[in-house]
Amino acid sequence: MTVYNTLASLHITLPAVATPAAAYVPFVQTGKLIFLSGHVSKKNGKPWVAQFGKDMSTEEGKAAARAVAIDLMGTLDAACKAAGTDLNGIKRIVKLMSLVNSTPDFTEQHLVTNGASELIGQVFGPAGAHARSAFGVAQLPFGCCVEIEMIAELA
Numbered sequence: 001m002t003v004y005n006t007l008a009s010l011h012i013t014l015p016a017v018a019t020p021a022a023a024y025v026p027f028v029q030t031g032k033l034i035f036l037s038g039h040v041s042k043k044n045g046k047p048w049v050a051q052f053g054k055d056m057s058t059e060e061g062k063a064a065a066r067a068v069a070i071d072l073m074g075t076l077d078a079a080c081k082a083a084g085t086d087l088n089g090i091k092r093i094v095k096l097m098s099l100v101n102s103t104p105d106f107t108e109q110h111l112v113t114n115g116a117s118e119l120i121g122q123v124f125g126p127a128g129a130h131a132r133s134a135f136g137v138a139q140l141p142f143g144c145c146v147e148i149e150m151i152a153e154l155a
Contacts, residue, residue, distance in 0.1 A: 003087040006123050007073075014074040021141065027079040032154045033094070034079045039071045040144035047142035053106030056145055061108075062115030065098065068148045069116035073123065076152055083154060091155040093120050093130040099147040102136035109134040116148055 007014065017026050020037065028035045041048035041064040048064050050056035056064075073087070080086050098113035100106075113134040121128040140147050 003090070003123055006125075010122070012070055012073075012123075014077050015071055017075050017078045018071065026075050027082075029079060029083055029154075032091070034076065034083070034152045034154065036072055036075050036079070036150040036152070038097075038099070038147045038149040039068050039075065040141055041065070041068050041146040042071070042144075043067070047144045048146070049143040050145040051101045051103060051143075052108070052112065052136075052145065053103030058108045058111050061100065061112035061145060064146045065112055065115030065148065066119050068146055069119045072116075072148060072150045073120075076150065079152075080154070085154065089155050090124060090127060090152050092153045093124055093128050094151040094153050095131040095133075096120070097149050098132070098134040099137045099140055100134060101138075101140045101143070101145050104136075106136060109136045112146060113148070 020026060024037050026037055052061055077087050080089055096116060100109040100112050102109060117132060
């Protein structure tokens, strides 16, 4: 089964690459590695604003992180096409780094980030097993609840 078949079976349509909100590019390729800039959480196309430990639950956060993973895959698809391949040309998802907008006493950043990690694993299979960091931060752009960046390797 191809990555695109898996996405279709999950009823996921990849979005177009979002326009950067500041002075950066959505992705950079160096050698076989593709570095994706951080993508913030969105709900209904608008920033998903919340803070864990204050007004958002861990389960809601998993959904937000999953939504970020879908956006990341849309950008990764564009990066692969720019490199002359597609998502089936991904050898490995190398790493995710997740920033979780949290109060000082919230300690489930790793569980929030599972929303992205689990979907990436489901879509890419063994190639989706990745290293990961999950940090609690005081604030994110636009007040978003989650921001995630990705590193992937082309075959």
